[in-house]
Amino acid sequence: MTSRAEVVGTGLIGSSIGLALRERGWHVTGRDLDEARAARAHELGALDAVGHDPDAELTFVAVPVSAIAVEARRAVAAGAIVTDVGGVKAPVVTSVGHPRFVGGHPMAGSEQEGVDGADPALFTGATWVLTPTVETDPRAYARVRSVVTTFGADVVALTPEQHDALVAVVSHVPHLTAATLMALASERAEEHAALLRLAAGGFRDMTRVASGHPGIWPDICVENRDAIVAALDTLVHALADMRDLVSEGDRAALLRLLERARSARVNLPTPAARPEDLAEIRLPVPDRPGVLAEVTTLASELGVNIEDLEIAHSAEGPGGVLVLVVEASSTERVRGALAARGYRPSVRALA
Amino acid sequence: MTSRAEVVGTGLIGSSIGLALRERGWHVTGRDLDEARAARAHELGALDAVGHDPDAELTFVAVPVSAIAVEARRAVAAGAIVTDVGGVKAPVVTSVGHPRFVGGHPMAGSEQEGVDGADPALFTGATWVLTPTVETDPRAYARVRSVVTTFGADVVALTPEQHDALVAVVSHVPHLTAATLMALASERAEEHAALLRLAAGGFRDMTRVASGHPGIWPDICVENRDAIVAALDTLVHALADMRDLVSEGDRAALLRLLERARSARVNLPTPAARPEDLAEIRLPVPDRPGVLAEVTTLASELGVNIEDLEIAHSAEGPGGVLVLVVEASSTERVRGALAARGYRPSVRALA
Numbered sequence: 001m002t003s004r005a006e007v008v009g010t011g012l013i014g015s016s017i018g019l020a021l022r023e024r025g026w027h028v029t030g031r032d033l034d035e036a037r038a039a040r041a042h043e044l045g046a047l048d049a050v051g052h053d054p055d056a057e058l059t060f061v062a063v064p065v066s067a068i069a070v071e072a073r074r075a076v077a078a079g080a081i082v083t084d085v086g087g088v089k090a091p092v093v094t095s096v097g098h099p100r101f102v103g104g105h106p107m108a109g110s111e112q113e114g115v116d117g118a119d120p121a122l123f124t125g126a127t128w129v130l131t132p133t134v135e136t137d138p139r140a141y142a143r144v145r146s147v148v149t150t151f152g153a154d155v156v157a158l159t160p161e162q163h164d165a166l167v168a169v170v171s172h173v174p175h176l177t178a179a180t181l182m183a184l185a186s187e188r189a190e191e192h193a194a195l196l197r198l199a200a201g202g203f204r205d206m207t208r209v210a211s212g213h214p215g216i217w218p219d220i221c222v223e224n225r226d227a228i229v230a231a232l233d234t235l236v237h238a239l240a241d242m243r244d245l246v247s248e249g250d251r252a253a254l255l256r257l258l259e260r261a262r263s264a265r266v267n268l269p270t271p272a273a274r275p276e277d278l279a280e281i282r283l284p285v286p287d288r289p290g291v292l293a294e295v296t297t298l299a300s301e302l303g304v305n306i307e308d309l310e311i312a313h314s315a316e317g318p319g320g321v322l323v324l325v326v327e328a329s330s331t332e333r334v335r336g337a338l339a340a341r342g343y344r345p346s347v348r349a350l351a
Numbered sequence: 352m353t354s355r356a357e358v359v360g361t362g363l364i365g366s367s368i369g370l371a372l373r374e375r376g377w378h379v380t381g382r383d384l385d386e387a388r389a390a391r392a393h394e395l396g397a398l399d400a401v402g403h404d405p406d407a408e409l410t411f412v413a414v415p416v417s418a419i420a421v422e423a424r425r426a427v428a429a430g431a432i433v434t435d436v437g438g439v440k441a442p443v444v445t446s447v448g449h450p451r452f453v454g455g456h457p458m459a460g461s462e463q464e465g466v467d468g469a470d471p472a473l474f475t476g477a478t479w480v481l482t483p484t485v486e487t488d489p490r491a492y493a494r495v496r497s498v499v500t501t502f503g504a505d506v507v508a509l510t511p512e513q514h515d516a517l518v519a520v521v522s523h524v525p526h527l528t529a530a531t532l533m534a535l536a537s538e539r540a541e542e543h544a545a546l547l548r549l550a551a552g553g554f555r556d557m558t559r560v561a562s563g564h565p566g567i568w569p570d571i572c573v574e575n576r577d578a579i580v581a582a583l584d585t586l587v588h589a590l591a592d593m594r595d596l597v598s599e600g601d602r603a604a605l606l607r608l609l610e611r612a613r614s615a616r617v618n619l620p621t622p623a624a625r626p627e628d629l630a631e632i633r634l635p636v637p638d639r640p641g642v643l644a645e646v647t648t649l650a651s652e653l654g655v656n657i658e659d660l661e662i663a664h665s666a667e668g669p670g671g672v673l674v675l676v677v678e679a680s681s682t683e684r685v686r687g688a689l690a691a692r693g694y695r696p697s698v699r700a701l702a
Binding site: 107108126127129154156158162166167169170171173174175176177178179180181182183184185186188189192193194195196197198199200202203204205206207208209210211212213214215217218219221222225228229231232233234235236238239240242243245246247249251252254255257258259260261262264265266268269300301302303305 | 509546557587590597
């Protein structure tokens with residue numbers, strides 16, 4: 001039988017999800033407040049049909065952050081497993097507050113915006129954050145995880161609060177900084193027209209994100225206000241310190257800071273080829289809430305990528321076995337950390 | 352007769368200049384404090400010979416900023432026209448203080464560093480700043496300009512002080528900001544290993560420059576201290592304002608700022624194809640110093656690209672005719688501004 005999904009919101013991300021699902025045999029129904037955009041998504045092959053699907057098993061909510069909660073509540077009420085793609089998670093997850101809602105955030109985008117930029121390969125190699133909580137139904141989590149993994153995405157589990165604090169540092173504040181640098185350069189260019197002709201590759205790279213449509217950012221800034229303000233405070237202090245180093249001509253300290261940044265940049269993780277040597281960690285799961293969230297977010301804290309995850313339920317009750325596939329080299333770290341929390345994991349090499 | 356040049360310093364830029372010169376028929380002699388590096392440049396075809404050339408007409412000084420003045424003084428004393436490629440200009444130009452020294456700064460680089468990254472096409476389409484002053488010999492300027500133009504570079508004339516103020520905004524401070532963002536993210540990653548896995552394309556773009564060798568930056572920060580401190584102060588204030596907008600949830604002001612940045616980023620000038628319709632501005636040059644600097648930096652201030660420049664000297668004295676080739680659409684602006692300064696330009700369309 002064909003699996004059926006719904007996509008609510010058919011912009012770049014929603015339509016790319018539609019295309020990716022349909023490539024993998026799903027029947028996809030979708031809609032958008034902007035009916036022309038939904039029609040275009042249908043025309044481009046991202047949807048089988050425009051409208052509602054009462055039989056959809058899985059709903060992706062791909063609308064602006066401020067509109068997610070309403071759509072997600074509607075979809076969970078209809079009985080589906082529901083996930084979203086919003087850039088801020090804690091307010092959304094708290095507001096929806098349902099075991100079958102799994103907060104999500106694919107860290108993917110495109111220079112080409114809107115439905116016409118949709119691409120079924122948009123998520124290949126991208127990090128896709130999922131934010132399980134103690135309330136999350138492990139089966140809902142495992143289903144969402146399994147589907148987005150078929151898109152080629154690498155899933156990272158974080159608590160909603162961790163997600164918001166981390167993206168403030170690695171996405172929101174860098175974006176606002178790029179816009180600020182661009183606005184300052186543009187102001188100075190009013191005094192001297194040649195300024196922007198001096199903008200070489202480095203400046204172009206740094207300000208590229210500022211060329212995107214700003215429409216989503218006021219929402220993000222409001223929804224993730226505290227984390228963004230905290231990260232901006234840290235950045236302002238760090239730049240003021242940098243200013244003092246330059247002013248004092250402290251070559252050694254400047255060099256140390258730049259060396260540290262270089263080393264970190266060079267070592268940024270890149271989507272790796274699948275290692276041959278994976279291992280399986282099997283974990284008897286007690287009948288207590290929050291195990292899924294605890295285990296998956298623990299792996300993220302340890303820097304361990306969960307390559308695959310499966311939940312084998314016992315026939316008789318809510319307990320069962322959680323199966324994690326990780327790089328063989330990281331099994332001992334994971335096993336140790338789990339054992340320290342009272343779990344009894346067993347490890348098995350694959351192939 | 353073959354033109355002869357010297358290249359002092361055979362790193363990425365010096366060796367790329369050597370390759371570009373030799374492709375155009377020059378005989379190139381070069382040297383480096385690091386003898387192995389000079390030998391490697393020779394091996395890669397960037398030099399005809401390692402050592403000194405007493406008959407060199409033109410010397411490119413491509414050593415670190417703090418070492419330029421000594422090398423440049425040595426080369427002008429030997430009778431050559433001399434230019435450099437340093438990222439800071441006012442201290443260098445002041446320190447050398449010779450009519451045959453023309454400060455220069457090609458805005459080009461490469462992911463691949465050092466002599467092995469050398470590429471004769473490195474400057475194609477790149478902006479190459481030259482910094483004539485009232486002291487500069489117009490013939491020296493025209494010669495340097497003509498040669499780097501054959502490399503495919505677009506020359507922008509600025510005073511040394513203008514150059515330093517503008518690159519602080521468009522290069523030095525963005526670079527220090529990229530390093531600061533990367534260092535902050537790296538610190539936070541010590542608390543949470545997953546952070547850097549959330550670093551999507553935008554963050555990677557913004558921090559790319561931080562992956563370069565930091566060796567040249569302490570010098571640049573010291574030599575261009577005042578302009579960098581001023582630009583960092585401006586940035587810190589702008590980010591503190593941004594922080595307040597986020598804290599107050601001022602969506603409208605955030606959107607305005609982001610829209611302004613977007614518009615500026617989208618309109619960043621890109622190296623354009625040569626327009627068919629160029630025009631020539633002929634300017635009788637009175638016998639007074641600084642005309643060359645005044646005219647060329649005026650064009651830059653007007654945002655006008657000088658496509659070609661020639662100096663036709665009268666046989667009898669220092670006076671003559673300065674010939675500028677500009678886009679036909681900009682001739683009226685240039686002519687008006689020149690007339691306002693007491694020049695008597697004439698304009699002629701080019702076939």
